[in-house]
Amino acid sequence: MKTYGERYEKTALAVAKALGFEMVELKRWNCCGVVFGLAEDSVFHHIAPARNLIRAQEFSREVKTKNLVTLCSMCYHVLKRVNNLLKEDPEALEKLNKFMDDEEDYLGEINVLHYLTVLRDDIGFQKIAEKVKKQLNGVKVACYYGCMLVKPRDTGIDDPEDPTIMDDLVEVLGGEPIDYPFKTECCGAYHVVNNAEVIKERAIKIIQGALNREAKIIVTTCPLCHYNLEKGLEMARKELKEKVILLYFTELLAFSLGLENLIEKEIVEELTKLVRGDG
Protein backbone atom coordinates (compact mmCIF):
# COMPACT_ATOMS: atom_id res chain seq x y z
CA MET A 1 0.00 0.00 0.00
CA LYS A 2 2.95 2.27 0.62
CA THR A 3 4.98 1.11 -2.37
CA TYR A 4 3.41 -1.07 -5.07
CA GLY A 5 -0.17 -0.38 -3.99
CA GLU A 6 0.24 3.36 -3.59
CA ARG A 7 -2.31 4.06 -6.34
CA TYR A 8 -4.90 2.11 -4.38
CA GLU A 9 -4.39 3.95 -1.10
CA LYS A 10 -4.23 7.38 -2.69
CA THR A 11 -7.49 7.01 -4.61
CA ALA A 12 -9.30 5.25 -1.75
CA LEU A 13 -8.52 8.08 0.68
CA ALA A 14 -9.58 10.74 -1.79
CA VAL A 15 -12.79 8.94 -2.71
CA ALA A 16 -13.63 8.57 0.99
CA LYS A 17 -13.17 12.29 1.47
CA ALA A 18 -15.30 13.09 -1.57
CA LEU A 19 -18.06 10.87 -0.17
CA GLY A 20 -17.92 12.60 3.17
CA PHE A 21 -16.11 10.18 5.45
CA GLU A 22 -12.62 10.50 6.77
CA MET A 23 -10.08 7.70 7.04
CA VAL A 24 -7.14 8.04 9.43
CA GLU A 25 -4.15 5.75 9.28
CA LEU A 26 -3.33 3.84 12.46
CA LYS A 27 -0.44 5.54 14.19
CA ARG A 28 1.36 2.26 14.72
CA TRP A 29 0.73 -0.92 12.79
CA ASN A 30 2.60 -3.97 11.64
CA CYS A 31 2.25 -6.50 8.87
CA CYS A 32 -0.83 -8.65 9.54
CA GLY A 33 1.12 -11.81 8.75
CA VAL A 34 -0.72 -12.22 5.41
CA VAL A 35 -1.80 -15.79 6.12
CA PHE A 36 -4.26 -16.85 8.81
CA GLY A 37 -2.64 -19.60 10.88
CA LEU A 38 -4.84 -22.68 10.69
CA ALA A 39 -3.20 -24.70 13.47
CA GLU A 40 -5.93 -24.80 16.09
CA ASP A 41 -3.63 -25.31 19.06
CA SER A 42 -1.25 -22.48 18.26
CA VAL A 43 -1.97 -18.79 18.73
CA PHE A 44 1.57 -17.68 17.94
CA HIS A 45 0.74 -16.79 14.35
CA HIS A 46 -2.11 -14.60 15.52
CA ILE A 47 0.22 -12.27 17.42
CA ALA A 48 0.76 -9.91 14.51
CA PRO A 49 -2.92 -9.37 13.65
CA ALA A 50 -3.89 -9.29 17.35
CA ARG A 51 -1.30 -6.59 17.95
CA ASN A 52 -2.87 -4.53 15.18
CA LEU A 53 -6.25 -4.95 16.84
CA ILE A 54 -4.75 -3.69 20.12
CA ARG A 55 -3.19 -0.71 18.34
CA ALA A 56 -6.59 -0.04 16.78
CA GLN A 57 -8.15 -0.26 20.25
CA GLU A 58 -5.65 2.31 21.59
CA PHE A 59 -6.23 4.57 18.62
CA SER A 60 -10.02 4.16 18.85
CA ARG A 61 -10.06 6.29 22.01
CA GLU A 62 -8.35 9.10 20.16
CA VAL A 63 -10.33 8.98 16.92
CA LYS A 64 -13.61 7.93 18.57
CA THR A 65 -14.42 5.01 16.32
CA LYS A 66 -14.07 1.28 16.73
CA ASN A 67 -14.20 0.64 13.02
CA LEU A 68 -10.96 -0.60 11.52
CA VAL A 69 -11.14 -0.38 7.73
CA THR A 70 -8.76 -2.20 5.41
CA LEU A 71 -8.18 -1.91 1.69
CA CYS A 72 -6.16 -5.06 1.06
CA SER A 73 -8.22 -8.23 0.84
CA MET A 74 -5.65 -10.26 2.72
CA CYS A 75 -5.33 -7.79 5.59
CA TYR A 76 -9.11 -7.85 5.80
CA HIS A 77 -9.24 -11.64 5.80
CA VAL A 78 -6.55 -12.14 8.46
CA LEU A 79 -7.66 -9.32 10.78
CA LYS A 80 -11.33 -10.25 10.53
CA ARG A 81 -10.69 -13.93 11.12
CA VAL A 82 -8.43 -13.36 14.10
CA ASN A 83 -10.89 -10.80 15.49
CA ASN A 84 -13.69 -13.36 15.22
CA LEU A 85 -11.54 -15.98 16.89
CA LEU A 86 -10.66 -13.68 19.78
CA LYS A 87 -14.29 -12.70 20.26
CA GLU A 88 -15.42 -16.31 20.34
CA ASP A 89 -12.56 -18.06 22.09
CA PRO A 90 -11.79 -16.60 25.54
CA GLU A 91 -8.95 -19.04 26.05
CA ALA A 92 -7.13 -17.89 22.92
CA LEU A 93 -7.76 -14.27 23.89
CA GLU A 94 -6.33 -14.78 27.37
CA LYS A 95 -3.30 -16.60 26.06
CA LEU A 96 -2.50 -13.83 23.59
CA ASN A 97 -3.12 -11.08 26.12
CA LYS A 98 -0.77 -12.80 28.57
CA PHE A 99 1.92 -13.23 25.97
CA MET A 100 1.74 -9.60 24.91
CA ASP A 101 2.47 -8.21 28.35
CA ASP A 102 3.94 -5.12 26.71
CA GLU A 103 0.53 -4.07 25.38
CA GLU A 104 -2.85 -3.36 26.94
CA ASP A 105 -5.29 -6.28 26.89
CA TYR A 106 -7.43 -6.66 23.80
CA LEU A 107 -11.10 -6.37 24.69
CA GLY A 108 -12.52 -7.73 21.45
CA GLU A 109 -14.47 -4.60 20.58
CA ILE A 110 -12.93 -3.55 17.29
CA ASN A 111 -14.97 -4.00 14.11
CA VAL A 112 -12.92 -5.07 11.11
CA LEU A 113 -14.46 -3.78 7.90
CA HIS A 114 -13.50 -3.76 4.27
CA TYR A 115 -13.67 -0.45 2.41
CA LEU A 116 -16.24 -1.89 0.01
CA THR A 117 -18.65 -2.71 2.81
CA VAL A 118 -18.30 0.83 4.17
CA LEU A 119 -19.33 2.12 0.74
CA ARG A 120 -22.26 -0.28 0.60
CA ASP A 121 -23.53 -0.21 4.21
CA ASP A 122 -22.50 3.16 5.61
CA ILE A 123 -22.44 5.48 2.58
CA GLY A 124 -24.87 3.58 0.39
CA PHE A 125 -24.39 2.99 -3.34
CA GLN A 126 -27.37 5.23 -4.04
CA LYS A 127 -25.60 8.19 -2.46
CA ILE A 128 -22.53 7.42 -4.58
CA ALA A 129 -24.77 7.40 -7.65
CA GLU A 130 -25.82 10.95 -6.84
CA LYS A 131 -22.21 12.10 -6.73
CA VAL A 132 -21.10 10.55 -10.01
CA LYS A 133 -19.77 13.24 -12.31
CA LYS A 134 -18.71 11.03 -15.19
CA GLN A 135 -20.97 8.15 -16.21
CA LEU A 136 -19.16 5.09 -17.52
CA ASN A 137 -21.72 4.88 -20.37
CA GLY A 138 -22.05 1.13 -20.32
CA VAL A 139 -18.36 0.30 -20.54
CA LYS A 140 -17.95 -3.39 -19.78
CA VAL A 141 -16.13 -4.04 -16.52
CA ALA A 142 -14.99 -7.38 -15.11
CA CYS A 143 -14.89 -7.37 -11.31
CA TYR A 144 -12.21 -9.66 -9.94
CA TYR A 145 -12.76 -10.65 -6.30
CA GLY A 146 -10.14 -13.34 -5.80
CA CYS A 147 -10.37 -15.51 -2.70
CA MET A 148 -9.63 -13.65 0.50
CA LEU A 149 -12.35 -11.03 0.26
CA VAL A 150 -15.21 -13.50 0.07
CA LYS A 151 -13.96 -16.72 1.64
CA PRO A 152 -14.62 -18.34 4.03
CA ARG A 153 -18.32 -17.60 4.36
CA ASP A 154 -18.23 -16.30 7.95
CA THR A 155 -15.63 -13.63 7.21
CA GLY A 156 -16.36 -12.93 3.55
CA ILE A 157 -18.12 -9.69 2.65
CA ASP A 158 -20.43 -11.28 0.11
CA ASP A 159 -21.52 -14.61 -1.34
CA PRO A 160 -18.33 -16.71 -1.48
CA GLU A 161 -19.12 -18.28 -4.85
CA ASP A 162 -21.03 -15.53 -6.61
CA PRO A 163 -20.20 -12.15 -5.07
CA THR A 164 -21.79 -9.07 -6.64
CA ILE A 165 -20.84 -6.18 -4.37
CA MET A 166 -18.33 -4.71 -6.82
CA ASP A 167 -20.62 -5.41 -9.78
CA ASP A 168 -23.36 -3.44 -8.03
CA LEU A 169 -20.95 -0.57 -7.52
CA VAL A 170 -19.88 -0.60 -11.18
CA GLU A 171 -23.54 -0.46 -12.18
CA VAL A 172 -24.04 2.62 -10.01
CA LEU A 173 -21.18 4.29 -11.88
CA GLY A 174 -22.93 3.61 -15.16
CA GLY A 175 -20.73 0.72 -16.23
CA GLU A 176 -21.85 -2.72 -17.31
CA PRO A 177 -20.53 -5.41 -14.99
CA ILE A 178 -19.96 -8.60 -16.94
CA ASP A 179 -20.58 -12.07 -15.65
CA TYR A 180 -17.60 -14.38 -16.17
CA PRO A 181 -16.62 -17.66 -14.57
CA PHE A 182 -13.33 -16.73 -12.94
CA LYS A 183 -14.14 -13.82 -10.67
CA THR A 184 -13.31 -15.74 -7.50
CA GLU A 185 -10.53 -17.85 -9.02
CA CYS A 186 -7.21 -17.68 -7.12
CA CYS A 187 -4.58 -15.39 -8.68
CA GLY A 188 -1.74 -17.68 -7.58
CA ALA A 189 -0.84 -15.55 -4.57
CA TYR A 190 2.76 -15.97 -3.43
CA HIS A 191 3.70 -18.44 -6.15
CA VAL A 192 4.79 -15.30 -7.95
CA VAL A 193 7.95 -15.35 -5.84
CA ASN A 194 9.30 -18.72 -6.88
CA ASN A 195 7.05 -20.08 -9.59
CA ALA A 196 5.97 -17.31 -11.92
CA GLU A 197 4.66 -19.83 -14.49
CA VAL A 198 1.76 -20.54 -12.15
CA ILE A 199 0.89 -16.84 -12.17
CA LYS A 200 1.03 -16.66 -15.93
CA GLU A 201 -1.30 -19.62 -16.35
CA ARG A 202 -3.74 -18.27 -13.73
CA ALA A 203 -3.69 -14.73 -15.08
CA ILE A 204 -4.32 -15.85 -18.67
CA LYS A 205 -7.30 -17.86 -17.54
CA ILE A 206 -8.79 -14.98 -15.56
CA ILE A 207 -8.01 -12.23 -18.06
CA GLN A 208 -9.02 -14.27 -21.11
CA GLY A 209 -12.22 -15.19 -19.31
CA ALA A 210 -12.98 -11.50 -18.89
CA LEU A 211 -11.97 -10.67 -22.48
CA ASN A 212 -14.25 -13.41 -23.85
CA ARG A 213 -17.14 -11.47 -22.36
CA GLU A 214 -15.80 -8.27 -23.96
CA ALA A 215 -14.58 -6.64 -20.76
CA LYS A 216 -12.51 -3.51 -21.32
CA ILE A 217 -11.56 -3.02 -17.70
CA ILE A 218 -10.72 -5.40 -14.86
CA VAL A 219 -10.99 -4.05 -11.31
CA THR A 220 -9.46 -5.62 -8.20
CA THR A 221 -9.51 -5.05 -4.44
CA CYS A 222 -6.14 -6.50 -3.52
CA PRO A 223 -2.57 -5.34 -4.23
CA LEU A 224 -1.32 -8.91 -4.61
CA CYS A 225 -4.10 -9.88 -7.06
CA HIS A 226 -3.33 -6.68 -8.94
CA TYR A 227 0.39 -7.43 -8.97
CA ASN A 228 -0.14 -10.97 -10.20
CA LEU A 229 -2.61 -9.99 -12.91
CA GLU A 230 -0.24 -7.27 -14.04
CA LYS A 231 2.71 -9.70 -14.10
CA GLY A 232 0.53 -12.22 -15.92
CA LEU A 233 -0.48 -9.57 -18.49
CA GLU A 234 3.19 -8.77 -19.09
CA MET A 235 4.12 -12.43 -19.50
CA ALA A 236 1.12 -13.27 -21.66
CA ARG A 237 1.17 -10.23 -23.93
CA LYS A 238 1.64 -12.35 -27.05
CA GLU A 239 -1.09 -14.81 -26.17
CA LEU A 240 -3.75 -12.17 -25.49
CA LYS A 241 -5.11 -10.37 -28.52
CA GLU A 242 -7.30 -7.71 -26.99
CA LYS A 243 -6.34 -4.94 -24.63
CA VAL A 244 -7.63 -4.57 -21.13
CA ILE A 245 -7.09 -1.92 -18.44
CA LEU A 246 -6.23 -3.26 -15.00
CA LEU A 247 -7.37 -1.00 -12.14
CA TYR A 248 -8.05 -0.90 -8.45
CA PHE A 249 -11.79 -0.38 -8.05
CA THR A 250 -11.04 2.87 -6.21
CA GLU A 251 -9.34 4.24 -9.32
CA LEU A 252 -12.49 3.68 -11.34
CA LEU A 253 -14.46 5.34 -8.54
CA ALA A 254 -12.08 8.28 -8.47
CA PHE A 255 -12.48 8.67 -12.24
CA SER A 256 -16.28 8.66 -11.97
CA LEU A 257 -16.30 11.12 -9.10
CA GLY A 258 -14.14 13.57 -11.06
CA LEU A 259 -10.87 12.98 -9.22
CA GLU A 260 -8.85 12.29 -12.39
CA ASN A 261 -5.85 14.19 -11.12
CA LEU A 262 -5.12 11.28 -8.77
CA ILE A 263 -4.91 8.72 -11.54
CA GLU A 264 -2.06 8.16 -13.97
CA LYS A 265 -2.44 10.29 -17.07
CA GLU A 266 -2.40 7.41 -19.57
CA ILE A 267 -5.12 5.62 -17.64
CA VAL A 268 -7.32 8.71 -17.61
CA GLU A 269 -6.83 9.07 -21.38
CA GLU A 270 -7.77 5.45 -22.03
CA LEU A 271 -10.77 5.61 -19.72
CA THR A 272 -11.96 8.81 -21.35
CA LYS A 273 -11.73 7.15 -24.77
CA LEU A 274 -13.67 4.12 -23.53
CA VAL A 275 -16.42 6.25 -22.03
CA ARG A 276 -16.67 8.24 -25.24
CA GLY A 277 -17.06 4.95 -27.07
CA ASP A 278 -13.94 5.04 -29.23
CA GLY A 279 -11.66 2.92 -27.01
Added chain:
Amino acid sequence: MAEEQVAAKQPKMKTVTIYVMGKKYEVPEGLTILKALEYVGYRLIRGVGCRAGFCGACTTVYRLKDDYKLYTGLACQTTIKDGMYLVMIPFVPAKKPIYDIEKLRPEGSVVISIFPELTRCVSCNTCTKSCPQEIQVMDAVQEILRGNIEKAAHMTFDCIACGICSMRCPAEIVHYHVFQLVRRLYGKYIAKKSKHLEEKLKALEAGAFKEELDKLVTGGPELWKKLYESREIEK
Protein backbone atom coordinates in the same frame (compact mmCIF):
# COMPACT_ATOMS: atom_id res chain seq x y z
CA MET B 1 42.27 -0.54 70.13
CA ALA B 2 41.14 -4.07 69.78
CA GLU B 3 40.27 -5.28 66.31
CA GLU B 4 36.59 -5.91 67.16
CA GLN B 5 36.19 -2.32 68.28
CA VAL B 6 37.52 -0.99 64.97
CA ALA B 7 35.11 -3.21 63.06
CA ALA B 8 32.24 -2.10 65.26
CA LYS B 9 32.98 1.55 64.63
CA GLN B 10 32.88 1.23 60.87
CA PRO B 11 29.39 1.51 59.42
CA LYS B 12 28.23 -1.88 58.28
CA MET B 13 28.21 -2.22 54.50
CA LYS B 14 24.93 -3.48 53.10
CA THR B 15 25.48 -6.33 50.68
CA VAL B 16 23.40 -8.30 48.23
CA THR B 17 23.85 -11.76 46.78
CA ILE B 18 24.40 -12.18 43.07
CA TYR B 19 25.24 -15.22 40.97
CA VAL B 20 27.72 -14.81 38.16
CA MET B 21 27.58 -17.72 35.74
CA GLY B 22 26.06 -19.77 38.56
CA LYS B 23 28.62 -18.87 41.26
CA LYS B 24 27.43 -17.04 44.36
CA TYR B 25 29.00 -13.73 45.49
CA GLU B 26 28.26 -11.15 48.19
CA VAL B 27 28.74 -7.64 46.86
CA PRO B 28 27.98 -4.13 48.16
CA GLU B 29 24.54 -2.99 47.13
CA GLY B 30 24.12 -0.17 44.65
CA LEU B 31 26.92 -1.21 42.30
CA THR B 32 26.39 -1.59 38.60
CA ILE B 33 26.77 -5.10 37.22
CA LEU B 34 30.09 -4.08 35.70
CA LYS B 35 31.50 -2.77 38.98
CA ALA B 36 30.16 -5.77 40.89
CA LEU B 37 31.98 -8.10 38.52
CA GLU B 38 35.22 -6.23 39.08
CA TYR B 39 34.57 -6.15 42.82
CA VAL B 40 34.48 -9.95 42.95
CA GLY B 41 37.66 -10.21 40.94
CA TYR B 42 36.80 -10.39 37.23
CA ARG B 43 39.21 -8.60 34.98
CA LEU B 44 37.20 -7.54 31.96
CA ILE B 45 39.16 -7.29 28.76
CA ARG B 46 36.35 -8.08 26.35
CA GLY B 47 32.72 -6.97 26.42
CA VAL B 48 33.41 -3.67 28.09
CA GLY B 49 34.06 -0.30 26.56
CA CYS B 50 32.96 3.20 27.41
CA ARG B 51 31.40 2.39 30.81
CA ALA B 52 28.86 5.09 30.14
CA GLY B 53 26.06 3.40 28.20
CA PHE B 54 27.14 4.59 24.79
CA CYS B 55 29.25 1.88 23.18
CA GLY B 56 26.99 -1.15 23.55
CA ALA B 57 29.78 -3.59 24.44
CA CYS B 58 28.65 -4.86 27.87
CA THR B 59 25.54 -6.79 26.83
CA THR B 60 24.22 -8.74 29.80
CA VAL B 61 21.49 -11.31 30.37
CA TYR B 62 19.97 -11.88 33.78
CA ARG B 63 17.10 -13.25 35.79
CA LEU B 64 15.72 -12.04 39.11
CA LYS B 65 14.68 -14.03 42.15
CA ASP B 66 11.19 -15.55 41.83
CA ASP B 67 10.64 -14.02 38.41
CA TYR B 68 10.17 -16.06 35.24
CA LYS B 69 11.29 -13.25 32.95
CA LEU B 70 14.61 -13.16 31.15
CA TYR B 71 15.97 -9.65 31.39
CA THR B 72 18.64 -7.96 29.35
CA GLY B 73 20.64 -4.78 29.77
CA LEU B 74 23.99 -3.07 29.66
CA ALA B 75 26.26 -4.08 32.55
CA CYS B 76 27.50 -0.50 33.00
CA GLN B 77 23.97 0.90 33.26
CA THR B 78 22.15 -1.74 35.29
CA THR B 79 22.24 -1.76 39.09
CA ILE B 80 22.55 -5.16 40.74
CA LYS B 81 19.63 -6.58 42.67
CA ASP B 82 19.54 -9.20 45.38
CA GLY B 83 19.34 -12.67 43.89
CA MET B 84 20.34 -11.56 40.41
CA TYR B 85 21.45 -14.43 38.19
CA LEU B 86 23.57 -13.12 35.37
CA VAL B 87 26.09 -13.57 32.62
CA MET B 88 27.78 -11.03 30.42
CA ILE B 89 27.88 -11.69 26.68
CA PRO B 90 31.27 -10.51 25.46
CA PHE B 91 30.35 -10.72 21.79
CA VAL B 92 27.18 -11.15 19.77
CA PRO B 93 27.76 -13.30 16.68
CA ALA B 94 25.98 -11.93 13.62
CA LYS B 95 26.14 -12.23 9.88
CA LYS B 96 27.51 -9.02 8.45
CA PRO B 97 26.84 -8.77 4.73
CA ILE B 98 29.11 -6.75 2.51
CA TYR B 99 27.47 -4.29 0.15
CA ASP B 100 28.48 -1.35 -1.97
CA ILE B 101 26.46 1.63 -0.79
CA GLU B 102 27.11 3.40 -4.10
CA LYS B 103 25.16 0.69 -5.92
CA LEU B 104 22.10 0.61 -3.65
CA ARG B 105 18.83 2.51 -3.76
CA PRO B 106 17.07 3.76 -0.60
CA GLU B 107 14.15 1.31 -0.84
CA GLY B 108 12.68 -1.29 1.45
CA SER B 109 13.04 -4.01 -1.18
CA VAL B 110 16.79 -3.32 -1.39
CA VAL B 111 17.20 -3.74 2.37
CA ILE B 112 15.12 -6.93 2.23
CA SER B 113 17.27 -8.34 -0.57
CA ILE B 114 20.35 -7.94 1.65
CA PHE B 115 18.60 -9.08 4.83
CA PRO B 116 15.79 -11.39 3.59
CA GLU B 117 15.13 -12.67 7.13
CA LEU B 118 13.43 -9.32 7.81
CA THR B 119 10.28 -10.74 6.24
CA ARG B 120 10.18 -13.44 8.93
CA CYS B 121 9.10 -10.86 11.52
CA VAL B 122 5.97 -12.12 13.29
CA SER B 123 5.55 -8.91 15.31
CA CYS B 124 6.20 -10.59 18.65
CA ASN B 125 7.90 -7.39 19.84
CA THR B 126 10.53 -9.26 21.86
CA CYS B 127 13.18 -7.02 20.30
CA THR B 128 11.48 -3.87 21.57
CA LYS B 129 11.10 -5.30 25.04
CA SER B 130 14.80 -6.15 25.18
CA CYS B 131 16.20 -2.83 23.94
CA PRO B 132 18.17 -0.88 26.59
CA GLN B 133 17.85 2.25 24.44
CA GLU B 134 14.05 2.10 24.42
CA ILE B 135 13.92 2.03 20.63
CA GLN B 136 10.68 0.81 19.07
CA VAL B 137 12.67 -1.92 17.34
CA MET B 138 9.78 -3.92 15.89
CA ASP B 139 8.02 -0.82 14.60
CA ALA B 140 11.26 0.13 12.83
CA VAL B 141 11.45 -3.31 11.21
CA GLN B 142 7.85 -2.85 10.06
CA GLU B 143 8.67 0.56 8.60
CA ILE B 144 11.44 -1.04 6.54
CA LEU B 145 9.05 -3.76 5.35
CA ARG B 146 6.71 -1.09 4.02
CA GLY B 147 9.56 0.87 2.48
CA ASN B 148 9.87 3.87 4.80
CA ILE B 149 13.66 4.08 5.06
CA GLU B 150 13.60 7.64 6.37
CA LYS B 151 11.33 6.84 9.30
CA ALA B 152 13.27 3.69 10.19
CA ALA B 153 16.53 5.65 10.15
CA HIS B 154 15.13 8.26 12.53
CA MET B 155 13.58 5.66 14.82
CA THR B 156 16.86 3.79 15.21
CA PHE B 157 19.17 6.77 15.59
CA ASP B 158 19.90 5.84 19.22
CA CYS B 159 20.93 2.24 18.42
CA ILE B 160 24.26 1.38 20.04
CA ALA B 161 24.54 -2.03 18.39
CA CYS B 162 24.62 -3.98 21.66
CA GLY B 163 22.92 -6.84 19.79
CA ILE B 164 20.48 -7.84 22.51
CA CYS B 165 17.47 -7.61 20.18
CA SER B 166 19.18 -9.84 17.64
CA MET B 167 19.90 -12.47 20.29
CA ARG B 168 16.27 -12.50 21.40
CA CYS B 169 14.62 -12.39 17.96
CA PRO B 170 12.80 -15.62 17.02
CA ALA B 171 13.04 -14.60 13.36
CA GLU B 172 16.83 -14.28 13.69
CA ILE B 173 16.94 -10.79 12.30
CA VAL B 174 20.22 -8.93 12.85
CA HIS B 175 18.60 -5.63 13.66
CA TYR B 176 21.66 -3.53 14.34
CA HIS B 177 23.30 -4.29 11.00
CA VAL B 178 19.97 -3.72 9.24
CA PHE B 179 19.52 -0.39 11.00
CA GLN B 180 23.07 0.66 10.17
CA LEU B 181 22.35 0.02 6.49
CA VAL B 182 19.12 1.97 6.77
CA ARG B 183 20.87 4.97 8.31
CA ARG B 184 23.61 4.80 5.69
CA LEU B 185 20.98 4.81 2.94
CA TYR B 186 19.24 7.71 4.63
CA GLY B 187 22.45 9.67 5.01
CA LYS B 188 23.57 9.08 1.45
CA TYR B 189 20.34 9.33 -0.53
CA ILE B 190 17.57 10.94 1.50
CA ALA B 191 18.95 13.43 4.04
CA LYS B 192 19.42 16.97 2.89
CA LYS B 193 23.01 17.72 1.99
CA SER B 194 24.45 20.37 4.26
CA LYS B 195 25.76 23.13 2.07
CA HIS B 196 27.90 24.74 4.72
CA LEU B 197 29.85 21.51 5.15
CA GLU B 198 30.61 21.37 1.45
CA GLU B 199 31.71 24.99 1.53
CA LYS B 200 33.90 24.45 4.58
CA LEU B 201 35.53 21.41 3.01
CA LYS B 202 36.27 23.38 -0.14
CA ALA B 203 37.75 26.18 1.94
CA LEU B 204 39.86 23.67 3.85
CA GLU B 205 41.17 22.14 0.67
CA ALA B 206 41.96 25.60 -0.65
CA GLY B 207 44.21 26.22 2.34
CA ALA B 208 42.08 28.07 4.86
CA PHE B 209 43.06 27.37 8.48
CA LYS B 210 46.40 26.03 7.23
CA GLU B 211 48.33 27.93 9.83
CA GLU B 212 46.17 26.74 12.76
CA LEU B 213 46.23 23.15 11.56
CA ASP B 214 50.01 23.14 11.14
CA LYS B 215 50.35 24.50 14.63
CA LEU B 216 48.24 21.62 15.94
CA VAL B 217 50.16 18.95 14.04
CA THR B 218 53.56 20.12 15.20
CA GLY B 219 52.54 21.41 18.62
CA GLY B 220 53.13 18.26 20.69
CA PRO B 221 51.39 16.89 23.82
CA GLU B 222 51.87 19.96 26.02
CA LEU B 223 50.07 22.23 23.58
CA TRP B 224 47.34 19.64 22.94
CA LYS B 225 46.66 19.29 26.67
CA LYS B 226 46.46 23.05 27.06
CA LEU B 227 44.12 23.39 24.11
CA TYR B 228 41.99 20.48 25.28
CA GLU B 229 41.56 21.91 28.74
CA SER B 230 40.63 25.31 27.41
CA ARG B 231 38.02 24.03 24.97
CA GLU B 232 34.93 26.17 24.79
CA ILE B 233 32.79 23.27 25.96
CA GLU B 234 34.53 23.28 29.39
CA LYS B 235 33.76 26.90 30.13
